[in-house]
Amino acid sequence: MIRLFDVLFSAVGLILGAPLLLLLTFIGLLDTGSPLFRQVRVGRDQKPFTLWKFRTMRRDTASVATHLASRSSITRFGHFLRRTKLDELPQLWNVLKGEMSLVGPRPGLFNQEELTRERALRGVFKVRPGITGLAQISEIDMSTPELLAKTDQRMLQYLTLRAYFKYIVLTISGKGAGDRING
Template identity: 70%
Template sequence: MGLVFLWPILLIVTIIGLFDTGSPIFVQERVGRHKKPFNLIKFRTMSVETESVASHLASRSSITKLGAFLRKTKIDELPQLINVVKGEMSLVGPRPNLFNQEKLISERDALGVYDALPGITGLAQVNNIDMSTPELLAKTDREMLDKLNLRLYFVYIIATATGKGAGDRVS
């Protein structure tokens, strides 16, 4: 349903993104359920030359003007609805990390976080906990999964849609 209602926004951002970076869609291999790889789809918020690292390790100067707006409004996350439709992600779940984030993988693996589908948002995101604190993030992900119910599922979605959580930190 989200893709049906949001396609005009997706189209407009894609066209504007062509003028911003020349490549408006960003695809990156991430760790999925049971640690299987999948290609995460987002709108590009950083220059094309930016190294493929976790956001908290990237330079703030690599974020484009359009990218700053997309991150602030969380519009950059909308293409992940395609990942949800494909069954690779859920709307709510632990944010999918990169395969080079070994400490986070170890922490999440020990707590069984990879038994769940990764999500677009969740408890960590609405509480400004990002991948720069792997132990805290893994514990928060486990807490969310243990307590997740239908009410909390929608609480996290609404909190994200209304602007709670700052998104991934960039240095």
């Protein structure tokens, strides 16, 4: 049932959001010269997939977890995208393709070995990664791998259709601050 809502909401979001997506792409083109960012992430069953986002950091920024990146690498437009969570919109394509869900554990990088190990121990990779979830609305980011994996496990144990909609509504209404950035 959740997959049905994922497909429905991502398709509607991409269609109705097309003007906004085009506007953000144009502004991003002016901001960094390369508005879209793609990165290989750890997906369901620990299989790799390419995650899409709007670029929020300069193009020469190292490909590391957000909490390891420097705050100075984020552009002014990138700050806006992160604060409003609009940088996540291109992931609707990942959801539509079946690589992600709207709700699930945020996909990590393959070089985040501690997080990958903790999630594997807790069965977190049995599901599609998500755009949002309990950790995101609770402001738990990837800088605390064990806590994040435990929170993901707890979310999955109690993920009902009602909780699915709750996480989406709380995210859209601004709950959660996103990943921490170094000063």
